[in-house]
Amino acid sequence: MKFPIFLDNHSTTPMDPRVLEAMLPYFIEKFGNAASRNHAFGWEAEEAVERARKQIGRLIRADAKEIVFTSGATESDNLALKGVLEMYKEKGNHIITTSTEHRAVLDTAKSLEAKGLATVTYLSVDKQGRVDPQAVRNAITDKTVLISIMLANNEIGTINPVQEIGKIAKEKGVLFHCDATQGVGKIPVDVQAMGIDLMSFSAHKIYGPKGIGALYVRKKNPRVRIAAQMDGGGHERGMRSGTLAVPLIVGFGKACELCEQEMAAESTRLAAMRDRLQAGIMAALEESYLNGHPTHRLPGNLNISFAYVEGESLLMGMKEIALSSGSACTSATLEPSYVLRALGVGTELAHSSIRFGIGRFNTEEEIDYTIKKVIEIVTKLREMSPLYEMAKEGVDLKSVQWAAH
């Protein structure tokens, strides 16, 4: 086993060597600008970009022409929200989204709100993190121009009923943007069946390179238009100017192709490892709680709260395993995870959460090591925890008056 073990595949993924291999010729040998129409260097680059566009489109059941390259999912989210609001401002300025979206959507919405360019409805989610399609329907007004709801959550892996939301959006004639960054390549995505009009995703979450992402923009039924947020050469059908990052795009395409070919087998394998991890930990540790949805969940995701121990100290005790925590101590803001808080998870348990993200290159041996290590450190920290001691003595922690601090 090689240390440290990487179990943080929601944050990013290692590049697949096959992706790197596909990219290499496009750095030195085939370096052309895909927009150069008058020589072989340009043609070669353009051909590579168009091939990638097809590979990417195929994975999400879109036409290659509907793929707009960006620098990543954050830019795609910004472009979708700002671009739609600006383009359709005559129609209205209302956005519907949820409180558990990624910051790239939430902060973009807040920024539009602050500038007076939009009014935003933030729908709450249920205890497992799912949004209710009926709540979406009820929130639609004649001023609503965009629904922006994620496919799968980055912390708890919960998968939203996107298809039902898409149906409602169609019926009401409202555009539907889906941040599918965590879902694409992991679970089947079909923009037609799901009724998605715009969709953000990126390469580095699916074993591709960092710095490249895409916004799917529907071309017909309806033809979606967005206002460009960057002025320049009018690349990407005028929606996103800037010379295309050919090697990254080639890598993105290859990564999508691999996902399409291997997703079925891979998701089964990852879910089995995840279930093994979950069962191994939760059987051994009392008062460990699953966050998120037990079944509507990404195959590689596991998020657990361990009562009476604090998340950052858990991570510190498992330095040889790369993980993430919803603890405030791991965030710059000193606030615990807003996603867990939105599910109604109490502050203490939000502080006590660990996210495991299993990916393509993890092994069963690593999972077994992690199980052993988690049990060991949680037990050790509980011994050290005054809260655990009080709970064992039968003190109701909610009744304790803590000194103000």
Added chain:
Amino acid sequence: MAYSDKVVDHFNNPRNMGSFKKDEEGVGAPECGDVMKLQIKVQNDTIVDAKFKTFGCGSAIASSSLATEWLKGKTLDEAQKIKNTDIVQELNLPPVKIHCSVLAEDAIKAALADYQKKADHNEGTK
């Protein structure tokens, strides 16, 4: 965020972790946010033993571990003088973790105050 060697050492090998038995004389005070329990045993105005339990990040655990180490052998007056800045310096805590040292200082102060209260009470009943 990278931890200083001393924080890691206190985290991996906490000093004086635990609680005194119920029938032993111990005082403590929980603090909020992270939760720290600090107990001291006093003989002739000198702290002869100290124990802690902490729910918190590595820096909070290290701060309380260090606090118990420093308390042992100190007189009550000396213990009053322990400042959170001393803990910050000793553990090389980054700015974002300074509140952990504040918590430890508060826990020391609370333990001392609790001891004083009980001592005064005992005197009054004599």
